[in-house]
Each structure stands twice: as structure tokens, then as C-alpha cells.
Amino acid sequence: MTAQPRIWDIPGGIHPPQNKHQSTARGLEQMPLPARLVLPLLQHIGNRAVPVVQIGERVLKGQLIAEANGPLSCPVHAPTSGIVRAIEPAPYPHASGLAELAIILESDGQDEWTELRPLLDYRDEQPLNLLDRIRAAGISGLGGAGFPTAVKLASRPDHHIDTLIINGTECEPYITADDMTMRHRAPQIVAGIEVLMHILKPDQVLIGIEDNKPEAIAAMREAVGERPMQVVVIPTKYPSGGEKQLIQILTGKEVPSGGLPADIGILCQNVGTALAVHDAVLLGRPLISRITTLTGAALERPTNVEALIGTPIADLLAFAGLRQNRLYRLVMGGPMMGFTLLDSSAPIIKTSNCLLAGTIEELPPPPPALPCIRCGLCAEACPAELLPQQLHWFAIGKDYEQLQRQNLFDCIECGACAYVCPSSIPLVQYFRAGKAEIRGIELQQSRAEHSRQRFEQRQERLEREAEQRELERQARAEKAARAKAAREAQAAQQQTEQSEQATEPKPAEPDLARIQSRKVTTLSAEQKQLKIAAATARMALQRAQKQLAANPDNADLQAQIPTLEQAFTQAQQAFDAQMSDQEKQ
Template sequence: MTSLNVWDIHGGIHPPECKDLSNRAPIQRMPLPARLIVPLAQHLGAPAEPCVALGEQVLKGQKIAEASGFVSAPVHAPTSGTVSFIGPQPYPHVSGMTATAIIIDSDGLDQWIELQPHTDYRQLLPAELLDIIRQAGINGLGGAGFPTAVKLTAPPTQTIRTLIINGTECEPYITADDLLMREKAAELIAGIEILEYLIQPQEVLIGIEDNKPEAIAAVRAAVANRPYVVKVLPTKYPSGGEKQLIQILTGEEVPSGGLPADIGMLCQNVGTCVAIHDAVLLGKPLISRITTLTGEALAQPMNVEALIGTPVAELLTFAGLDSGKLNRLIMGGPMMGFTLPSMDVPLIKTTNCLLASTLVELPPPPPALPCIRCGECAEVCPASLLPQQLHFFALGQEHEQLKAYNLFDCIECGACAYVCPSSIPLVQYYRAAKGEIRALEQKQQKAEHSKQRFELRQERLRRAEEQKEADRKARAERAARAKEAQAQTASQDDPVTRVQAQKVGLSEEQKKLKIEASMAQVALKKAEKQLAAHATPELEAQVAELRIAASSAQQALDAANAAAPPAQATPAPANDEAAKKAKIEAAMLRAQVRKLEKLETRDDEQQAELTRLQAQLTEAEQALAGAQQGAPTAPSKPAGDEVLKKAKIELAMKRAELKKAEKAGADEAELSKLRDGLASAEQALHAAEEKSSKPAPELVRTEKRPIDEQARALKTEVAFARADLRKLERDSDSDATRVEAARQRLNEAERKLQEYTDS
């Protein structure tokens, strides 16, 4: 289908086209270079990350760098060979900067990987088809190089109703798309069909300028009966701009600051469509492109299909570069391209033209003069901006005014600078201002991000502190409740306490039954705690029996209380109360002493604690004996006896500290300090003994028996064997074989110890 219904755009210019230099010959094939320099940043967005190693053999089409983010694209080997270098290399940029690249030394075989074409792509899901395009490393071949898969991923809220194929190629000198449409029209239409299946637009428009009659004829023939509209538009620069082409073909305008997808439009370059055809139907990634080699410094201007990474110097040599005539080497066209400071850079995916111009062909602009406010720049601006005002705001670094006057709607086409009578390089000012604004916005974003992180951290710390305080209060409340409950339980479960509290008015039979009921309750609670810690059938049966016994004891007590009236209370003598207290204290101390005495091996701290408890037990037994004989509670001890007791305990503690430090291998300074403390404790003990009412101790020197290492080892083995056996017996899941083996080990250890002791 064809249609002549097109619209016009504001402004625009008609510079000399100079396209006949390179559009007279068919596309040439570039010989295989010996070395290819493949940069990792050939697209807009994050650079790719290498996935090959130095010295690795690669095949043509093999992925050598992975996409490092959503807005990124992978990179593939343009030919087979060896990875000889990964690192900084000259990069095609006006500044002469370097960028990370992978150098491949060609093996001359140009051997492909195994390709995986998808001729039946209509059987694939859209997501699978989109991933094929993404993995092929395709980005826009007619502009800034935005990753194609990202551009095709429209938000769910947006519907693409019009697919626009850009074949305008409006900039002077460049004819790469013209020759591509002439020679690869069938592949172009096949790529459009893939896009149509993927995004399901309502219409497809193909825009071509009227200065490409051969391309128009080829595309019309390839379209045939398909419902695609080929729109031929008048030649005008910059009609190839995305927003400008949409306005020309549809009459609709993309809003300021918006994207074509906001109004249901999607634009793709003809070269990108052919690359999609190669990726899907042939299984080939993007490793080459058609590039225009033109300019009067070349003997044979042409369009060449060259591998990505081919050195620019080899391309120009292939086209017959006359270095004596060369004045400026421009990558891109004369309007939007940039001067290359060196020919050591490689061809990349966005390189559509290399313009080798002479001094006469593109003379340098005259020195810039002050603006005369003629308004010519505003007349030709295709974005309907005010370039004069933007220039003044850029000079004054008035960033807010620049944004208010829609600086970022400028497509940097150069039309304003082209018509400026004062030769002011307006586009350079706009680019610099855009860079400054972006840098400031990034700083502001980082500062805001840091502020948010700081505030969030402060909030987290505040919440954590509040939680800690709440936890502390909760623990304190739980501890208080537990202490209160423990005190109540102790008063209820202790037979002595309950008997003392309730003995008034009870008969001997009632007292006996009450004690039995209390003891049954204590045994039941103890068994229930063991059952909660280690649930076994034996413990469950034992708990059930104890519950029955406790219930029976309580019933007997209740029956006795109901049957017999309480006896008249007789107050207990004071000395009986004192004797009971002394008996309880002595029993507690005796239990602690026995616990320590049962230890087969005691460290110094345990020995000191045992000495202290033995002294307290002796005093408690003396007090108990006095109370039981009807004597009043032992009188207060003389002050000297109390001092003597403290001195003995202090001496034992100092001796234990010294022995512990000697075993730990402490330094001499610490040992000397501890020895001084021990000597002081001994002197204090002697002084306390002299002042005490107790007779002086009789010092009897006895020879210590030497330590029997064999006996100690045998005793240790017995202790470990006994501990292991008890542990297995407590565990209800223990294997019977292991229990029997542990029991035999203990018997054997005890037998050996007994034999050694008898000998």
C-alpha cells in the first residue's frame, strides 16, 4: 500500500545532500581483519561484562560479554580466533577516551558457532521471542543505540497502535540505509513482520524520503499485498528525528518530555529490522553492520558491510584514503557527527558513517561573533524551541530556566548552528548544559538517597532502642512474677513450712497425712518437670501413678480433717523454732558440701568453695546441737572469730587464684602480684588467729603423697565411661547396642582401676 498523505514539521533546513558520492555502487564486503577490537559499551546504558578469559578460543557469533542490567546488551565475537587482551582501548569519542574492550586475534577460519534459527517464530510466546532479540545484542542502528529489547518492552498501561519504520536517512553524505533498503528489502519486510507479531500494532507505516527512488521501489515491491503503508516524504533535514517523523507520518506530536509510546507509537530503524530478521530467522547475533565510507579524501567512497570491531584505519584504507587530502575524520554525518581524534578506534554498532573530508569540502567555521538576535535559529528549530534564549541561559548556567524552556527536547540536530550568521556553536552549549544539569541531578539524587538512608538508620536505631527497653521491662516483670510464683510454690510444697504454718490445731494423724500429701505433691511436680524435658513412656507411667498417689493422699487428709475436730493449739517453745531453723540450715550446707565432695577432680575455685562451706557447716552443726539440748541460740560470735573466718576464706581464695594463674601460664608480673596478695592474706590470717578466742592451730607437717598419674588416668576413664553411660540411659532414643557397649566400657574401666588399686 502507498499513501502521499503526509504532514510537515516546524523549521528544518536543506543542506547539500552529497549522497551521490557513495550510493552509486553496491554494498562491498570488507576483508577479514587480522585483529578485532570489540568494545563492551556499544549501546546506551550499562556496559556489558566479559564472560571469556584471556587466551580463550572463541567462535564467530559466540557471546563474549553478558548484559549487566536491564538497559544493556550482550556482545558477541565477530569472527573465530583467540582472546588476546581484555582492557582499555581507544574508543570512538570526541574526547579521545579509552574504554574496556576485548581484542580477538583472528584465526582466518571465520568459523561460526552452531546457529539456532527460529523459522516458526509464530509458535513462540512474545516473551521468548523478545529474549531471542535481547540475547542477539541488538540495539538501535540509526541513533543513540538504545537496546531494542528494552524499547520493545512497553509498560502494561501502554498499547502500541502504530509501528513506524524509519528509512528517511535525512543527514547529508550518509547512504547506508538507502543501500540496505535496495539490496535487503525482503529481509527488511521479514523483520517488520516479526515486530508486527510481537507488538500487534493496528498499522505499520514505512517512511522514506523522496531522494531515494531505488529504495522506495524495492520496498514497495517487497511489501506486495501486505497491509503496510509506504509513505514517501519530502527531503528535509531533520525529518529522520523520531518525534519529527511521527509528526510527518501521523500528524500527531509527542508531548514535551514524553516518549512516542505515550501516544501509542513505536519507531524502529530499517537496519534494526534487518538485524531482527537475522537474529530470529537465521539465529545470527549482531556482529556486523553496513557503514558509509565517504568524503573527497577517499578514492572510492562506498557502503561496506564490516564486522564490529574492525579498525577504522583499515576501513579507510580499503576505500582508498589519501592522507594528504584528509582534513577532518568525522564519525557520523556532518550535522550530528563528531570529529575523531585518532584512526585507532574500532567500528561499533552505532557507526553508520565515516566521513573523510578535505579542507575545501568542510572548511572550519569562522570565529563566533556576538548574537545579533536575528531569530533565524528559532525559525529552523524542528522542536519549536527558542535556541537564542537557551544560549543565553546556558552562558549564565541558569539551569532552572533551561529546563523551563525545554532544553531536553533539543535533538541536537545542528540546524540552528547551521543557519547562525554569527557562527555560534549553539549545539555545543546545549550539550554542555545538559551534561551539567545531569551531573547536578545525580549529585542531588545521591544526597537525597544518603539523607533517606541516614533518616532510616536513625529510625531503626530508635525503634531498636524502644524494643530493647520494652524487652527489659518485660523481662523484669516476668522475673518478678516468677519470683513471686516460686515463693508461693516453695511455701506450698515445702513440708516443713506447711507443717509449721498449719500445725496449730492439728492432731498427730492430721499432721502425718498433711506431710504425706505435701510430699506426694512435691514428687508429682518433680516428675512432671522431668516429663516435660524428656518425654518417655516410663516417665508418663510414673507421673500417672504419682497423680493417683497425690490424689489419694489429699483425699485421706480431707477425710481426716472432716472427721476429727482440730486439737487445741499449743504454742511451740522458742527453742524448738530455733532448732528447726538450725536443722534446715545445716541440711542445706551439708547437701552443698556433699555435692562438691562427690567430684573426683576439683579445681582450685571448687576447693576454696568446699573449704568455706565446711567451715559454715561446722558452725551450723554446733548451733543445731545447742538448740536441740534446749539451750538458747548460740550467742553472737566474738568479733575476732568472725575476722578469723573471713581471713581463712580470703587465704583460700588467694591460693586458688595463684594456682589457676600458674596453670594458665600467666606472665611473671601477674604471678608476682598474686604471690604478694597470698603473702598478705597469710599475714592477715596469723593476725586474726592471735586476736581470736580460739586456740592456736597445731601445725603438723606431713609429707604429701606423690601424684599417681596411672591412678588418675584410670579414675578419669571411669568418670568419662560413667558419664557416657548415664547420658545414653537418659536418652530414650538411644540404641540398645550403644548402651550395652557403654556399660561394658564402664565395667572394664572399673575392673582395671580395682586391679591397680589392689596391686
């Protein structure tokens, strides 16, 4: 057996009660086929998928029902066979409680599969072909983040991935979905890791598991066997399952602030994601189900189930024996980073790893927040080595520049600071609000900059068009002048001939006025350019004056008017001076 590699510690961290044994006693159970599935089109980070089915259409299990909308998006597939009854807003598992556009699928009970195309000889395939298969299977990170897996695997050419980390830590209290996945699906997980190795070709593969999961550790070690990957047992500590924290524990490397693991040659994937990759490549199955923990004191039989994506949460709670009279708070996820669900008719989605049905004794309401006593416990507990106390004050004061200077976006919102706070200050809520405000400001600035660029491009286009029109007008004027001169010359010739016939010829006196007029009409190249410049400056001034008349409070236009007037005056004076010099000559 390969020796245990060195592990490092992370700063901060806490040890909350684990409460994991409640949901591991019954193994991994299979959920009955639900009568109705709700399939939101947004189950991942990025753009929502676009439906490709019609209401009333019958679909088969595994059939594509919504295609990806852009690179940062994931398709959605039918978890069972049935009839599409609606495409409409439906309850959605999110802290906001807002509805989300979803496909409502009524099961026909037959669970009939569409044609599958497994790829057993994937080692003969190019990595890009495997990425396309993973993308088409609709796989996004099953650890909770929901980032499209194919996008994460397709690192930039300058990013060589030398270390692949498989995250099996599952540090959040109560959640045991990954634990049961490793206990019951270890060979499939390892096969999925081998697919990832074929795509990335890393130098080493590390599977990190906390030491409170002995059964999962044994199952994974047996499945790994002599393969070139290591199962690394790490001490139980929250939040060791954070991506940056796990990287530091297993490699001693730190991801730069604002950077990505790929910047230091590392890529992380969850054990559930590796299982989904196995199903997509070796079985040809899209992501239509996941293993979810059902736990909490309000349930008679806490357990882990493999459930179809889109199964209503109420069906899952009923399967686990919900005691409604004891339910105080229903949480999606764990007690540290989860959020309260407002509607049990919402479905589970690809990122739903746990449903916590807590009693009031188990999840009591937080006490009223008290003033900060500057004890420093929050800073000691922060795994990102931030200063939560300072971030709290800047968030209250809406000092967004200072929040960014204090690296607010390095906060992983693990809740360790709020857990140890003796004043019960909801620090994470302040940090989330601050992040949302900063993102909103950046979005507004981006839109304003985009509008400014569009306005400037339009102005440049209008000036080019005006200049072109002026050039064309000058060309027409010169052509007309030449034609008029030709006509006058022809008329003068005819008149001369008639005079010669009537009288004796005598020396013709030159028409000095006409010659001088013709000289004035014919402009040199330099005079033409000066005239065009004066006309362009005049049009720019007139256009700005019209815009100012329509928007008298526009300070930018008011500041531009004197500059435009001066430019027009200088251009006109230069042209007049040239014309005056020519007349003197």
C-alpha cells in the same frame, strides 16, 4: 497500488547540501576479514556487557563473548572465529576520546561459525519468545541511538502500539548506509518488519523514505508487494529523520514533551534494525556486522561496506583509499550530528553508520563566535519549536531551572540552529553542556535523598532497638523484683516459724516500710509506658548530643537538640508525676 497517505510538515528544518552521490556509485561492498577486532563492552545505551570468555580462549563466529548486564544492556558476540588476546581498555569511538573496556579478538582466518538455530516458523511463537531471541542476539538501534531493541519493543501493558513506523529517511548529509541497505537488502528488511508486526500487532505499518532515494523507494515497494504495509515518500528536509519529527510527518501526531512515542501508540524502528531482526530470527545470527558509509573528499573511493563490528577504523579508511595528506578532520556520523574522532585505531561499533574523512575545504574550521544579534533564525529553523536564543543565554548563565522550564531536553541536537546562525555561535555545544550539568545535579540530589532516607531508616531502627532493649530491661527488673520478694517472704516465713518455736505466739506487726517499698517497686502499665518513653527520649537526646559533638557545624543537629531536650523533660515529668501520685496513695 495503495494510495499515498497524507503527510504533514514539521516546523523549522533546513536544506544543507546532501553530498550523498559520492558513496553510492560502487554499490554495497564486503570488507576483507580484519586480522584484529576490538569489541567494546559498551556499544549501546545502558550498562556495559560482562565478559564470559577468558584470555587465550578460542571462540567461534557468532559465539557469546559478553553477556548483558541488566535489562538495559546488550550482549556482545564474536564477529569471527579466533583467539581472545586481551580484555582491557582500548580506543573507543566517542567524542571524549576516552578508552573503553574491550575484548581484543585475533582472527584465525577460518571465519568458522558457531551452531546457529534459525526460526523459520516464527509465527507459531509467542511474542515474548521472539523478544528473548532479539535480546539474545544483542540488537540495539542501528540508526545511531543504540537503544536496546528488545526493551523498546516490550512496551508497557497500557501502551497499545497501533502504528509501527520504519525509518528509512536518512536525512543527515553524506550518509547513505540506510539507502544502500534498502537497495540491496529490501526483501530481508520486509521480512524483519513482518517479525516486528507479529510481536506488536499494529494496525498499520508506515515505511518513511525521503524522495531523494528513488532506487531505495522502488526496491522497498517491490519487496513489500501486497503486504499490509505502506512505503511513504516524504519531501527531503533535515531533520525529518528524527523520531519525533518523522512521527509528525507521517501521522500528524506530536509526541508530548518529555514523553515517548509509545504514549501515543506509535513505535519507530530503523531499517537497519529491521534487517538485524530478520537475521536474528530467520537465520539465527546475532548482530555482528553492519553497513557503514565511507565517504569524504579525503577518500579515493567513497563507498558503503558491510563490515564486522569491531573492525578498526583505520582498516576501513585504508579500504576506501584514504589520502592521509588531505585528511583534515575525521568524523563519526554526519557533519550535522557527528563528532570528531581522535584515534583511527578505534573500532566501529553497532551505532557506527558513517565515517566522514573530510578535507579542510570540505569541513573548514568554524569562524570565531560573535555576539548574538537576535535575528531569530535559530528559532525559525528549530524543528522542536524551541527558543535557542533564550536557551543559549540561560546556558551561559547556568540558570538550570530556566533551561528545564524552556524544555531544553526536547532539543534533539540536530544542529539546525547553529547551521543558520550568522554569528557562528556553537549553540548545540552549549545545550549539550547544559544537559550534562542538569543530569549531574539531578544525580547528586538523588544520591543525597537516598542517603537521607538511609539515615532516617537507621535512626528509626536504632530507636526501635533501644525501645526493645528498655522493655527487656524492665522485664528483667520486674522478674528480679518478684524473685527477691519471694526470697524475702520465704525468709520471713522461716523467721516466724523459728520465733513461734522459741516463744509463745503473739500478733505479728506488719512491716509497713517493706509493704510500702513493694508498692513503689510494682509499676502499673501506664507507669511502665511513661518510664519507657522517658528512657527513649533520654537516649535520643544523648545520641544527638554525641553526634553534635562530633559534627559541631551540623545545623540540622543543632536545631534538633532543643526539641529533644523538651521531649525528654516532658516525658520525665510525666513519669515523676505518676510516681508521686502513687506514693501519696
